[in-house]
Every structure is written in structure tokens, then in C-alpha cells.
Amino acid sequence: MLRFRGTSLDDADLVIYFKNIDNAFMMFTAQMGVPQAFAEHRIFVKGDISVSMSLIRCLNIVETHLFPPIIYRRILRRPPSMGLKKQFCRLYIYLVGIPIGI
Amino acid sequence: MLPSYYEFYNPVKILSGNKAVENIPFELDQLGARRPIIITDRGVAGAGLVRIIEKAFADTTLSIGAVYDETPPDSSIETVNTIAGIYRKTGCDSIIAVGGGSAIDTAKGVNIVITENSEDLMKFMGAEMLKKTMKPFIVVPTTSGTGSECTLVAVISNPAKNVKMAFTSYKLLPNVAVLDPRMTLTCPPKITAATGMDALTHAMEGFYCNQKNPMSDAYAGAAIELVRDNLVEAVKNGKNENARLAMANAACMAGTAFSNSMVGMVHGLGHAAGAVCHIPHGIAMSIFLPFGLEYNSVKAADPIGRLLVHWGGFDEYMKTPVAQRPARTVELVRAMKDTLYGLCGLPRTLSEAGVPREKLPEIAKTATGDGSLLLNPEELEYDDALRVLNEAYA
Numbered sequence: 225m226l227r228f229r230g231t232s233l234d235d236a237d238l239v240i241y242f243k244n245i246d247n248a249f250m251m252f253t254a255q256m257g258v259p260q261a262f263a264e265h266r267i268f269v270k271g272d273i274s275v276s277m278s279l280i281r282c283l284n285i286v287e288t289h290l291f292p293p294i295i296y297r298r299i300l301r302r303p304p305s306m307g308l309k310k311q312f313c314r315l316y317i318y319l320v321g322i323p324i325g326i
Numbered sequence: 327m328l329p330s331y332y333e334f335y336n337p338v339k340i341l342s343g344n345k346a347v348e349n350i351p352f353e354l355d356q357l358g359a360r361r362p363i364i365i366t367d368r369g370v371a372g373a374g375l376v377r378i379i380e381k382a383f384a385d386t387t388l389s390i391g392a393v394y395d396e397t398p399p400d401s402s403i404e405t406v407n408t409i410a411g412i413y414r415k416t417g418c419d420s421i422i423a424v425g426g427g428s429a430i431d432t433a434k435g436v437n438i439v440i441t442e443n444s445e446d447l448m449k450f451m452g453a454e455m456l457k458k459t460m461k462p463f464i465v466v467p468t469t470s471g472t473g474s475e476c477t478l479v480a481v482i483s484n485p486a487k488n489v490k491m492a493f494t495s496y497k498l499l500p501n502v503a504v505l506d507p508r509m510t511l512t513c514p515p516k517i518t519a520a521t522g523m524d525a526l527t528h529a530m531e532g533f534y535c536n537q538k539n540p541m542s543d544a545y546a547g548a549a550i551e552l553v554r555d556n557l558v559e560a561v562k563n564g565k566n567e568n569a570r571l572a573m574a575n576a577a578c579m580a581g582t583a584f585s586n587s588m589v590g591m592v593h594g595l596g597h598a599a600g601a602v603c604h605i606p607h608g609i610a611m612s613i614f615l616p617f618g619l620e621y622n623s624v625k626a627a628d629p630i631g632r633l634l635v636h637w638g639g640f641d642e643y644m645k646t647p648v649a650q651r652p653a654r655t656v657e658l659v660r661a662m663k664d665t666l667y668g669l670c671g672l673p674r675t676l677s678e679a680g681v682p683r684e685k686l687p688e689i690a691k692t693a694t695g696d697g698s699l700l701l702n703p704e705e706l707e708y709d710d711a712l713r714v715l716n717e718a719y720a
Contacts, residue, residue: 239452259700263537263588264331268454273492273697280700301625302705 238271238279254291257299258283289314332539334586335496338476342505342575347378350422350464351386353502357462359420361391363413365433366424370468371395373512376424379466391418397429401482403447403491406435413440420462423500424509426521427472427607430465434480434498437461447482447491456495463500468509469521470560470573472607473528473581475503490601492697499585505574507567515561515670518573520608522557523666525549525577526659527592527611527618530637532583534622534629535590536701546583550636552576557662561669590702591693592618595711595718598693603681609673612666616659617714623652625703630655676719686715 242248247266250256258280261267269276288296288304296303306314320326341349354362366376376393383390394409413421413436423433437460438450450456465475474480480493513521529549532542556572563569595618596610605613623630631651635643638658646654666672673679676686690711693699699706706714 259536262700264329265333265454266331268452270452270455272451272489273453273494274695277695277697277699300705301703 236271238269238275240276240279241268241270242266243268254287254295254299257287257301259301260299289317329539332537332541334539334541335478336476336499336582336586337501338499338582339502340476340505340578341502342578343571344507346504346506347466347508348382350379350382350466350502350504351388353464354388354420354462357420357501359462360388361416361418362388362420362422362462362464363391363409363416363418363436364393364395364422364424365397365409365436366393366395366429367397367399367426368395370425370429373468375468375509375512378506378508379422379424391416397425397432399428401428401432401435401480403435403482403484403486405432406439406447406482407445409436410439410445420464422464422466424466424468426467426469427474430467430472430474431480431482433463433465434474434493435482437463437498438480438493447493448484448487448489450493451491453494454496456493456497458497460497464502464504465500466504466506466509467574467577469513469517469577470510470570471521471525471577471581473525473577473579473584475500475505476578476581477585479585503578505571505578507571507574510570510574511565511567513564513570515564516672517608518564519557519561519666519670519672520606520612521577522553522560522573522608523612523615523663523672524608525573525580526553526557526662527596527615528580528584528589529553529576530615530633530659531589531592531618532580532587533633533636534619534626534703535588536703537587538629539587542583542587545579546587547636549576549579549583550633552579554637554639558665558669561666588701589698590618591621591699591704591706591711591714594693594696594698594702594706595689595714597696597698598689598711599676599681601692602689603679603685605676605679605681609679612663612672613674613676613679613718614714616656616663617718619652619656619659621706621710621714622703623656627652634658676715681719683719686712686719690715 423430529546533546556569560569592614595614599605599610633655634651693711
């Protein structure tokens with residue numbers, strides 16, 4: 225199970241580092257997906273690489289909720305199917321989550 | 327088409343050919359080392375291969391500090407720490423690994439522990455975590471092979487925590503790789519076939535997976551052609567030094583390729599099958615390679631099609647319609663598998679390898695956690711992995 229445990233590096237089982245701010249910006253603004261970021265050595269990993277696979281699957285899900293299809297289809301190898309519930313969730317994020325933060 | 331960004335690094339000096347081993351003392355001297363430890367296993371020592379290296383030091387002022395020949399088939403943290411202790415106690419200043427992937431990975435682990443002056447390898451687990459320059463390190467592979475003499479990867483198990491620790495760092499690359507045909511002459515036919523298919527898989531996956539680049543493609547293509555032209559002969563006639571040296575070069579080039587372009591689902595499935603059912607790595611690669619090619623032949627149609635130039639030859643490539651080239655590549659890989667099965671009984675399917683069908687779900691689950699899948703052109707989830715495993719079963 226993956227959990228958020230705060231911002232201290234000491235307790236982390238896995239740390240993903242961005243080599244520089246430009247790389248981080250490219251990834252977080254969906255100019256490239258996580259697989260491409262790994263392929264281009266933009267990020268590196270401290271810890272168990274197999275745990276990073278679970279994290280990346282979580283990031284894929286987050287990206288499909290945050291970005292519209294025209295963007296996530298470009299950065300994900302196989303976009304997951306978005307049923308009605310997930311579509312509603314995305315709408316909530318756009319209308320309430322991002323503007324108000326709840 | 328050029329990738330938008332790539333990195334390529336291979337500083338390993340390659341010595342290949344007749345009496346290459348005899349140059350080891352000179353290379354150590356060039357690196358400022360005088361007293362190496364030799365890390366190997368019982369099989370290699372028993373075949374007399376370590377004696378060839380010891381003889382090379384006979385008329386020199388260098389001396390071998392220690393020989394450790396009890397490396398197990400799977401590198402482990404306990405073995406690494408034991409060898410590091412011997413290294414320190416005998417005043418060694420460099421490392422020579424003689425053997426297959428296990429001995430080489432163990433030696434890489436020893437180098438980490440010695441250089442970082444630590445006993446906790448887990449602190450350095452991950453990618454690009456090593457910062458210090460390692461001790462002088464020479465590799466003499468005795469299989470053709472893992473290509474570990476030219477890779478930045480080491481995998482070492484920690485049985486106490488039930489974890490396979492993966493280390494990826496440019497610092498792990500050896501200073502020198504020595505390809506001497508004498509070192510693989512005693513390799514039995516089935517192991518020659520399995521390790522040869524391992525080298526082919528490294529080259530092919532490196533050619534079509536997502537981290538590919540023009541430099542790694544050059545190495546991969548050359549490696550594939552050497553395997554195409556020499557593997558069968560090396561299996562049929564193990565005493566053919568030319569074939570043995572060609573396969574050693576193929577494995578080394580394939581290692582260089584995949585070290586700079588990584589691998590994909592064939593390795594993901596292979597690692598999982600090895601972890602769950604203890605199938606030897608080369609056999610797993612041979613079984614899964616055509617299925618990996620087929621699975622990716624939509625997303626990676628162009629590179630898999632272009633593999634036909636190297637694997638089938640230029641004439642075969644030109645006479646095959648573009649749309650059929652990936653399928654023809656797969657067909658020729660299957661033909662090689664059949665040839666090797668006929669020559670030495672190399673398993674072609676999971677059932678021939680003795681894998682129980684009820685283990686397939688566990689293998690599929692384990693495979694989905696493998697980092698190799700990240701650079702596979704097509705996504706592979708549990709259901710996909712299970713489907714491919716069932717296809718590879720019979």
C-alpha cells in the first residue's frame with residue numbers, strides 16, 4: 225500500500241529525484257509522461273525499483289483525472305478506461321478541486 | 327528518427343582475441359593496481375580457467391591477493407560482505423571477476439561495499455545513487471552471455487529481507503572487459519544455447535524498447551548478426567574458437583546496447599519466472615522472446631520490422647513486404663528456438679521447462695512489479711502478462 229508520510233526523506237522507502245527544475249516542469253506540465261522521463265534519464269530513483277512501478281501506476285491514474293484526453297493520450301502508453309464515475313470525478317476536480325482545493 | 331533526448335555511456339576498454347587474458351597485468355598496472363582479488367565460482371575454478379589467469383601473473387611484479395571461488399548461482403549480500411572482508415584482510419587493491427552474471431554482479435556489489443566503506447548495500451539501492459569512483463575492476467566473462475562486463479546494472483539478493491536489490495549506476499561499469507575464446511570453450515551446449523539466446527534478447531529488446539537510441543542500435547544490430555551467424559556453430563562445435571569469440575563479442579555488444587537502452591517485458595516476465603519457478607535466465611529469455619516481439623509488434627512495428635535486416639539478412643528484409651516484417655522476424659526467432667531444441671534440448675515453452683501451470687498467476691503478478699516493463703513500448707498489466715504466459719506455456 226502506498227501512503228503519504230510527510231516530506232522528510234529519512235522515512236522514505238522510495239525517493240524519486242528530478243535532475244533539475246526543467247525536468248520536473250516538463251513532467252508536471254504533461255509535456256512528457258513518467259515512462260518517457262525515465263527513458264530520457266530525467267529522473268532517478270533511490271530505493272526499491274519495483275515499488276516505483278506501483279507509484280507510477282498511481283501517477284497514471286492521477287494524470288487521467290487531471291488532464292483531458294487530448295493530453296493524457298499523448299503521455300500514457302495505454303490510457304485506462306474512464307467510466308462514468310471517473311468522468312464525474314474529473315469534472316469535480318476541474319470545477320471544485322482545482323479552484324477551491326477541496 | 328532521433329529521440330528528443332538520450333544518454334549513452336560506455337567507457338569499458340575491450341580486449342578481444344587470442345591471449346587476451348595475458349594482458350590483464352598490464353591493464354591493472356595502467357590502472358595503478360598491483361594486488362587484485364579474483365572472484366569466481368567453483369565451476370569456473372574446476373574447469374581450470376582461473377589457472378589461465380594466474381599464469382598470466384607469473385612473470386610480472388604484480389601478485390594475486392586472494393581467490394574467492396565460492397560465489398553461489400545467485401549473488402547475495404552475505405557473499406558480498408564475506409568477499410569484502412577477504413579483500414580488506416589480504417590488502418587487495420583491485421577486483422577481477424571471472425565467470426557468468428552471478429560472479430560479475432557479486433564483484434560489482436563488492437566494489438560498492440569496498441568503495442563506499444559500508445556493509446549495508448541496501449543504502450545504495452536504486453538508480454544513479456553511487457557517487458564515488460570505484461576500485462579498478464576487470465571482468466573476464468566465461469559465458470556469452472549476460473553482457474554484464476559492459477552493463478551498469480547489478481542485482482544482488484538479500485535473503486533476510488526477501489528482496490532482490492537492483493543497482494543501476496555508470497560507476498558499476500568495469501574498467502576492462504577481457505574476451506578470450508579460451509574462457510568459454512568448456513561451456514556445455516545447452517548453456518551455450520541459453521546464454522546465446524540471452525544475448526540475442528538483450529540486443530533485440532534494446533533495439534525496439536523505448537530508451538533506444540542510434541548508438542545502442544549500432545551495437546544491438548551488430549550483436550544480432552553475430553548471434554545469427556555463430557550461435558548454432560558454437561552449440562554444435564564448442565571447440566570452435568572463432569565461433570566462441572564471436573559469441574563473446576555478441577554478448578558484450580548486446581550488453582553495451584541494453585545498458586544504454588534497457589530492456590522490456592521479455593526480461594520482466596523472465597525475472598518473474600526465475601523468481602517464482604527458478605527457471606535459468608537464458609532459458610526464460612529464449613521462451614519469452616518471440617512473445618515479447620509479437621506483443622509489441624503494433625506499437626514498435628518499425629524497429630521490430632527493421633530487426634529483420636540483422637536477424638534475417640538484407641535479402642530477407644527486402645523480399646518481405648513492410649507490413650509482414652515484424653511477423654517474419656518472430657518466425658525466424660521461433661525457427662532458431664526449434665533448431666536449438668533439436669541440437670541440445672533447450673526448452674521452447676514453459677511446459678518444456680517444467681513450470682507448473684498453476685504458477686502462472688503468481689509469475690504474472692510478480693512480473694507487473696518489474697522495472698523492465700517501464701520501457702516496454704506497450705503497457706503490460708496483470709491480465710496481459712497472464713495471457714502471454716498462457717501462450718508461452720504450450
